[in-house]
Amino acid sequence: MALTLVEKIFNSHLRDEPFPGTKVLDLDVVMCHEITTPIAINDLMARGLDRVFDASKIKVVIDHVTPAKDSKTAQQAKILRDWARRQRIHDFFDVGRNGVCHALFPEKGFIRPGFTVIMGDSHTCTHGAFGAFAAGVGTTDLEVGLLKGVCAFREPRTLRIHVSGTLPEHTYAKDVILKVIQTLTVNGATDRVIEFGGPVVEAMSMESRMTLCNMAVEAGGTSGVCMPDMTTVKYLWPFVEKEYESPEAALQDFSQWRSDEGCRYEQELQIDVTDLEPMVTDDFKPDQVRPVSEMEGRPVDQVYIGSCTNGRLEDLRVAAKFLEGQTIAPSVRGILSPATPKIFRDAEDEGLIRIFLDSGFCVTNPTCGACLGMSNGVLAPGEVCAATTNRNFNGRMGKGGMVHLMSPATAAATALRGVITDPRKL
Amino acid sequence: MKSFGGPVLFLDRTDINTDEIIPARYLTEISREALGPHLLEDLKLEGFDPKGDAIRNARVIVARRNFGCGSSREHAPWALEANGITAVIAPSFARIFRQNMFNGGLLALELPETAVDLLFQFRKEQAEISFDLEGQRLTIAAGGHQEEIAFSLAGFDRTLVEAEGWLGFAAARY
Known part of the structure; x- marks a missing residue:
């Protein structure tokens, strides 16, 4: 029978079905950070259950507020650090080696096609870009995952989005996903997995696919997924080269984790991006999205480039193209947080960090900080931020502050002018 | 099993997110009780006062669709429970929030839009909801009027409510 990727993963990982429709899956990776762990x-x-099911399957990072900003965050980091040592968790990333979880863990090769992944973080859906089932969960699910290596789900149905056409210049995966969320609304994908496919997705880098899958949860989705292909193999090759004779052999193996021809999707949507404009959110919900042409001229106080959505090397390259040889508007505070130390180092090697600094940006260490208003660029009441992040909820980056979500290109153009700016006009 | 039912707090808006239920600036707390005073602190809603009596007295929240969207933080159900609120009723919930409620032995009851509309008709007076989990029906009463509404609570959800959460169930079974 023809199956979707998610059906295949559920079938292969099914441990138990305690009640009809409730599927308890074996987990391949359980990821942890210092806020929810x-x-x-x-x-x-307190329950006398201080142990883990398999330390090699647990990946731990301090990323939300790092280095610690006060006693409370220092204490959170310490609890996580002491536990990781006690449980002999090898893959633990502390200050100097730490980065935003959903950028760092893929970069380390921890996610493979066909994997089941959970984390106490809603943007865990990012990892579906590798053809994995990756879902954000709460702390109780995380506890059970750590202790027993299982998690219960209602099996999600699959919503397929076929992205066709040609992405116009200065539009990116971020503009595509904002368009998708506008179309689906904030709960259009609840209890579903969003499968991204079609020629535009097939031509995307892993970084861009992660940007797509990262925001699946903003439409309510359990996970986003992309089909593993040669792009996936090339990204993972340094980590799998000992397991396969050739990239082609890896591709053949990975291909078992593609949805079959003729599988049954719950719904299929077509999106042609040929006429897509750069997209920007308005107001306080991620489905309130408008073309940049309708948003131009609105002043911003801060521009933030970073996060698990758009803090990767290709994002920095795009923004730097706009910033090179230019100075950002004096009314704007520009903040760049490369999402991982590797991205920071690569950007340094390519001369990108210098471009950001010369343009007037502040460059911070890798951290989630400002995206959720915890540190490193919190807004004051009444302030407005143009951000490459994923949520524009009221007060998200600081009580009383407003966030406009956009691509790194639109954010860089906005930094130069001090008002929301169409990158196609620069 | 936890105790369910009592005075109702009506929140007449869709898509109330977990940043509104408990803002991220309080996620540095490592005790659940410390979250209590900050419940719904950032929610902007006409007639709603996050520091008012309605929220302190409430045991049940009735809201519109997609309640609990956004972050996965279980701090949201904990902040509710720290205020004695053990049940939320809405036409739909965000997946993670809903699971977090049941994982802690709390109730996230999905009712049809029409049933939720009926509940909202009681908002003018101090309404109370009582639950009959065995009979799968709830009663809302205010100002001498009352209505009964049937709901479904079965399978995994019911088991988690009876077991007061997922950890006890899973630790024994797996």
Whole structure:
């Protein structure tokens, strides 16, 4: 029978079905950060269950507020750090080696096609870009995952989005996903997986596919997924070259984790991007999206480039193209947070960091910080930020502040002018 | 099993997100109780006062569709429970929030839009909801009027409510 990718993963990982429709899956990777894990650790300790199912399958990073900004965040980091040592978790990333989880863990080769992945973080859906089932969960699910290596799900149905046409100059994966969320609305994909396919997605880099899958949750989706192909193989090759004779052999193996021809999707949508404009959010919900032409001229106080959505090397390259030889508007505070140390180093090697600094940007260490208003660029009441992040909720980057989501190109153009600016006009 | 039912807090808006339920600036807390005073602190809604009596007295929230969207933070259900709110009723929930409620032995009850509309008709007076989990029906009462509404609570959800959460169930079974 022809199956979707998600059906294949559910079938192959099914541990138990305690009730009709409730599927308990074996987990390949359980990821942890310092915001949602310490309470799980403390609870497990209080219950006398301070152990883990398999330390090699647990990946840990301090990323949300790092280096610690105060005693409370230092304490959160310490609980996580002490636990990782106690449980002999090898893959633990502390200050100096840490980065935004959904950029760092793929970069380390931890995610493979066909994997099941959970984390106490809603943007875990990012990892579906590798043909994995990756879902954000709460702290209790995380606790059970750490302890028993399982997680329960209602099997999600698959919504297929076929992206066709040609992406116009200065439009990117971010503009595509904002368009998708506008179309689906903030709960259009609830209890579903969004499968991204079609020629535009097939031509995308892994970084761009991660940008797409990252925001699946903003439409309510359990995970985003892309079909593994040669682009996936090339990204993962340094990590799998000992397992396969050739990239072609890896591709053949990975291809078992593609949806079959003739599989049954719950819904299929076509999006032609040939006439897509750069997109920008308005107001306080991620489905409130408008073409940049309708948003131009609105002043911003801060421009933030970073996050698990758009803090990767290709994002920095795009923004730097606009910033090279230019100075950002004096009314704007520009903040760049490369998402991982590797991205930071590569950007340094390519001369990108210098371009950001020369243009007037502040360059910070890798961290989630400002995206959720915890550190490193929090807004004051009444302030407006143009951001390459994923949520424009009221007060998201600071109480009383407003966020406009956009691509790195639109953010860079906006930094130069101090008002929301169409990157095609620069 | 936890205790369910009591005075109702009506929140007449769709898509209330977890940043509104408990803002990220409080995620540095490592005790659940510390979240209590900040419940719904950033929610902007006409007639709603996050520091008012309605929220302190409430045991049940009735809201519109897609309640709990956004972040996966289980701090949202914890902040509710720290205020004695153990049940939320809405036409739909974001997946992670809904699971987080049941994972903690709390109720996230999905009712049809028409049933939720009926509940909202009681918002003018101090309404109370009582639950009959065995009979799968709830009663809303205010100002001498009352209505009964049937709901479905079965399978995994029911088991988690009876077991007061997923950890106890999973630790014993797997």
